[in-house]
Amino acid sequence: MRFEKLSNQSPTDLILSTWSSLRDTYESTFKNTKFDDFMLALRDGIQKGEITEETLSDRRLEHIAHNQLSAMYPFLYACVLNDLAQQTLDSGNKDASWPLIVEASASAADAATHAFYNAEIDIPAALRHQKALAGAVARDAKFQRAKDYAITLMTEKRPKLGWLDLKHASQSIEKELGEFIESERMSLSKLRLVNTLKRWYETDKRFKDSVNAIITNT
Structure with a gap:
């Protein structure tokens, strides 16, 4: 042409x-x-x-x-x-x-x-941003199993009257979720899982929607 x-x-x-x-x-x-x-x-x-x-x-x-x-x-x-x-x-x-x-x-x-x-x-800045974005996507995919297991635990351990709020649910599954993360050798702190679950709730819409479907008062 x-x-x-x-x-x-x-x-x-x-x-x-x-x-x-x-x-x-x-x-x-x-x-x-x-x-x-x-x-x-x-x-x-x-x-x-x-x-x-x-x-x-x-x-x-x-x-x-x-x-x-x-x-x-x-x-x-x-x-x-x-x-x-x-x-x-x-x-x-x-x-x-x-x-x-x-x-x-x-x-x-x-x-x-x-x-x-x-x-x-700004080509260098654009490439840095692309690399950071790719890293974030990779991290999210790596931690997806932990998110899925957290939802499973919230569902299985849900009280008859439901969870009071996200903090209540997070504290109740903290031990089991921490053991899962340790067994899977994930780079997540077992000491800050309540804060981690809160961050996921604020930044991951899919996780938030799943939590909202379990918790009666969020």
């Missing part, structure tokens, strides 16, 4: 469009520096053999291994390819320029996308 859309434009127009995208990405990412100066340094590095296919390959591996959200590698790759596309087109080899043009355009689009999200979103 990308090639079909690009093929409706001339190679020159496509190369210019990619340069425009790269310039916008550069200027939005690197304040108070000039894209033209960057390109002069890049071309100089290529001519001196400091930037080679091997260099780009190393950058790509580093990008994949350490920071796939960074715009740096797709930006650099697009600059190199677009420059090669222009050189190939200038030499009169239009057919050979097309693969370079398409790849440069795609890489420039990736760079622009990464730059936008890095500018608009």
